[in-house]
Amino acid sequence: MTILKKSAVTFFFLFFLSSLSYSQDIQLGTQLGNLRQQQGGLHDYSDPTKINIKVAVWGFVRFPGRYIVPIETNVNDLLSYAGGPTTEAHLDDLRLARLLPDSSNQIINLNYQDFLFYSEYTTGNQLVQLQPGDILLVSGEPRFYFRDYLSVGLSIFSALISLAILIINIAN
Numbered sequence: 001m002t003i004l005k006k007s008a009v010t011f012f013f014l015f016f017l018s019s020l021s022y023s024q025d026i027q028l029g030t031q032l033g034n035l036r037q038q039q040g041g042l043h044d045y046s047d048p049t050k051i052n053i054k055v056a057v058w059g060f061v062r063f064p065g066r067y068i069v070p071i072e073t074n075v076n077d078l079l080s081y082a083g084g085p086t087t088e089a090h091l092d093d094l095r096l097a098r099l100l101p102d103s104s105n106q107i108i109n110l111n112y113q114d115f116l117f118y119s120e121y122t123t124g125n126q127l128v129q130l131q132p133g134d135i136l137l138v139s140g141e142p143r144f145y146f147r148d149y150l151s152v153g154l155s156i157f158s159a160l161i162s163l164a165i166l167i168i169n170i171a172n
Contacts, residue, residue: 041065
């Protein structure tokens with residue numbers, strides 16, 4: 001009798017899931033009219049009327065990954081597409097890796113701090129145009145705040161209290 005109940009519940013559950021998959025309100029994937037598609041690590045900011053290139057942003061940005069962007073996109077636009085740098089990012093140490101036609105690599109160092117906080121550029125590289133295959137690396141290091149130290153301390157403290165209660169209960 002229980003096997004019959006289990007199979008009936010399983011059949012009802014599968015029927016319910018199949019009815020959801022054909023509903024008009026649920027759609028798998030991205031919408032066809034949406035030009036700003038995001039699928040995993042691939043972000044599509046392409047313009048259908050222009051030539052588009054594939055570039056990548058890695059490091060301390062909000063949305064790292066591969067990007068399809070219009071050809072006139074510069075480093076500032078790419079950082080904006082990536083959601084901007086996180087609080088842990090070192091804005092004075094951005095690197096743009098570029099593969100040259102002779103199969104050699106070129107690293108362009110950028111200082112974004114100049115662009116944000118000063119009226120004149122000291123490096124002059126902030127508006128570098130991107131080329132196909134460019135990789136923007138935003139360096140940084142994780143920062144620990146008071147709440148992080150407090151969280152670790154309270155976790156250790158609660159484990160010690162639990163251990164003390166266990167020892168007291170075993171002793172009694």
